[in-house]
Amino acid sequence: MTTSATTPEPRLTSLAHGGGCGCKMAPERLRNILAEMPSAAAFSSLLVGTETSDDAAVWKISEDQAVVATTDFFMPMVDDPFVFGQIAATNALSDVYAMGGRPILALAILGMPINVLSDATIRQVLAGGAEVCGRAGIPVAGGHSIDSVEPIYGLAAIGLVDPARVLTNKGARVGDRLILTKGIGVGVLSAAFKQDRLSDAGYAALVASTTQLNAVGTLLPGTPGVHAVTDVTGFGLLGHALEMARGAGVTVEIDEAAVPMLAGVEALARDGVATGASARNWSSYAEGVVLPDGIEGWRRTLLTDPQTSGGLLIAVAEDRCEAVLDLVRGESFGLAAEIGRIAAGPAVVRVS
Numbered sequence: 001m002t003t004s005a006t007t008p009e010p011r012l013t014s015l016a017h018g019g020g021c022g023c024k025m026a027p028e029r030l031r032n033i034l035a036e037m038p039s040a041a042a043f044s045s046l047l048v049g050t051e052t053s054d055d056a057a058v059w060k061i062s063e064d065q066a067v068v069a070t071t072d073f074f075m076p077m078v079d080d081p082f083v084f085g086q087i088a089a090t091n092a093l094s095d096v097y098a099m100g101g102r103p104i105l106a107l108a109i110l111g112m113p114i115n116v117l118s119d120a121t122i123r124q125v126l127a128g129g130a131e132v133c134g135r136a137g138i139p140v141a142g143g144h145s146i147d148s149v150e151p152i153y154g155l156a157a158i159g160l161v162d163p164a165r166v167l168t169n170k171g172a173r174v175g176d177r178l179i180l181t182k183g184i185g186v187g188v189l190s191a192a193f194k195q196d197r198l199s200d201a202g203y204a205a206l207v208a209s210t211t212q213l214n215a216v217g218t219l220l221p222g223t224p225g226v227h228a229v230t231d232v233t234g235f236g237l238l239g240h241a242l243e244m245a246r247g248a249g250v251t252v253e254i255d256e257a258a259v260p261m262l263a264g265v266e267a268l269a270r271d272g273v274a275t276g277a278s279a280r281n282w283s284s285y286a287e288g289v290v291l292p293d294g295i296e297g298w299r300r301t302l303l304t305d306p307q308t309s310g311g312l313l314i315a316v317a318e319d320r321c322e323a324v325l326d327l328v329r330g331e332s333f334g335l336a337a338e339i340g341r342i343a344a345g346p347a348v349v350r351v352s
Contacts, residue, residue, distance in 0.1 A: 009117060012084060013194055016075035016150045018277070028284035047163055048099070052170045052247035055098040055231055058161065066163040068101035073109045073154020077190040077308060078207070081121045085128020085153055087210040091233065091309035092155035093136055097217030098231040098312060100167035101159035103136050108143030111152035125153050136213055165221035169240075170247030171228035172315035176342040178252070179321065181216065181328050182209055182311025183335040184237055184302055185265030187275040192268050202264040209262055210309040216331040217312055223327065225320025232310035236281050238303045240313060241340075241349045242288045248315075251345035255352055256292075256299060260335040269298040269305075277306040290350045303351065311335075315342055 034050065043049075047066060048058035056070035072092040076084040089106070096103045108129060112122050126140075133140050133155075140155075189206040192198040198206070220226045228248065232240045237259065245252040281304040291300065311333070316324045321338055328336040343350075 070095035081124035089129035089132035096159035100221035111148030225317035
């Protein structure tokens with residue numbers, strides 16, 4: 001039977017076995033599943049497909065226009081349905097921005113346990129997504145819904161980009177500097193939330209970061225010196241940096257002390273708060289990462305921590321790094337920082 005005004009609804013997070021981008025399949029499992037999928041290389045208009053695990057597909061439709069297409073959805077990491085909708089929508093649009101694209105419309109993806117959650121609650125999830133799309137200047141033009149055991153929400157997002165200015169994760173060049181636009185630790189904060197250990201300040205930091213649109217990405221294609229971009233999401237900073245390294249055939253060097261963290265994250269990580277996805281991430285790509293001898297476990301946890309609606313990782317020419325940092329910070333990314341560099345060598349991530 002459907003819920004009524006007299007029947008208390010369960011916490012959204014209690015209905016999901018995972019939440020946010022922590023729901024993603026481990027990288028190794030995903031690679032195995034996709035290993036025998038047919039190549040799309042025969043389609044000459046497909047500028048970006050699945051070959052380098054990039055953020056979105058890009059299809060050229062004319063000499064000065066290409067379509068950016070992506071989809072992203074997950075289960076709740078917070079209990080407020082409106083905020084859940086905001087986070088999921090912000091995360092989905094991030095993939096368009098990471099390609100240097102400008103979103104033009106979105107379609108909603110909705111799966112809800114309709115005998116457990118009220119229409120009012122489900123409506124609030126959709127309203128949160130619509131609010132974010134409104135800030136992005138686009139409509140939610142349709143979608144699809146199903147009755148699901150666990151609550152699921154996200155978007156299929158469509159954008160446009162100049163095909164000559166598409167930003168991918170494989171363009172990094174030796175000598176480039178690396179900029180990260182947001183602090184890490186979203187997975188730790190969401191785990192603490194589920195454990196009722198997250199302070200009000202920590203919750204505020206979680207929501208502020210995950211609902212901040214990566215719209216600065218639309219400014220990067222015309223910015224001198226920007227060579228590669230990806231967004232840091234479910235595979236953690238190390239996982240997405242490794243995709244950049246493999247795509248470009250370079251070594252990504254990360255200065256661990258320079259990586260920004262969200263408020264309250266370090267104390268929680270030191271106290272053992274973590275997601276299961278962090279351990280799955282590490283087991284999937286440990287062979288591609290070189291860590292310092294004796295690195296503390298909580299530090300590795302943060303470097304592999306799944307980020308929901310995380311920041312952009314930007315490879316930029318050394319002489320343009322400060323200018324790009326100023327640009328990003330001017331767009332209200334106050335934690336943006338230079339965190340490393342691109343070096344010649346094997347396609348690995350080296351942490352110092």
